Amino acid sequence: MEMCPRCKEFYPSTEFVAGNGSRRRYCGTCQPVVNFHYSLRKYGIDIPTYEAMATAQDHECAICRTAEADTGERLLLDHCHVTGKVRGLLCRNCNTGLARFKDSTMILQNAFAYMQNALWDVGHDLTDIEQYLRRS
Numbered sequence: 001m002e003m004c005p006r007c008k009e010f011y012p013s014t015e016f017v018a019g020n021g022s023r024r025r026y027c028g029t030c031q032p033v034v035n036f037h038y039s040l041r042k043y044g045i046d047i048p049t050y051e052a053m054a055t056a057q058d059h060e061c062a063i064c065r066t067a068e069a070d071t072g073e074r075l076l077l078d079h080c081h082v083t084g085k086v087r088g089l090l091c092r093n094c095n096t097g098l099a100r101f102k103d104s105t106m107i108l109q110n111a112f113a114y115m116q117n118a119l120w121d122v123g124h125d126l127t128d129i130e131q132y133l134r135r136s
Contacts, residue, residue: 006030032073039077043086050077053089061091063098 001010004027011027018024024031040050054075059068061075068075068091075089081103090098101107 004030006034036074043077043079043084045077045086050089053086057089061094062088063090063094066091066093 002013002016003010004015006026007030009027015027016024018031026034040046045053054068057075059075060066061068062078071091073092076092076095078087078090078095078098079085080087098108101111
């Protein structure tokens with residue numbers, strides 16, 4: 001058993017192992033809270049500003065419009081990797097997606113064109129695909 005330094009509760013050692021197998025300092029409940037506050041400090045955002053941003057976006061991801069409540073976690077601060085400026089709030093999937101595309105609008109445009117052509121060429125109805133995406 002180990003004690004979480006934030007909540008002072010005791011948990012099995014497995015509670016301090018992240019999904020990727022690395023060791024974390026805080027329990028599974030406290031770690032996301034610590035990470036959230038770290039991100040706010042890192043990008044110079046306070047909680048009222050974050051909440052105002054979330055409210056302005058209806059607590060939905062700025063890209064896919066998935067509701068924060070549906071993901072089970074807070075929206076993440078999306079930032080420009082060149083300037084460090086916060087651009088908006090995204091779900092984890094969209095935030096990771098932008099990072100995978102290296103924040104490049106050219107690569108994203110190429111991906112968009114690819115998807116349009118690839119979907120059209122294999123005979124999929126775009127309406128069916130959009131309905132599928134809304135369900136997932």
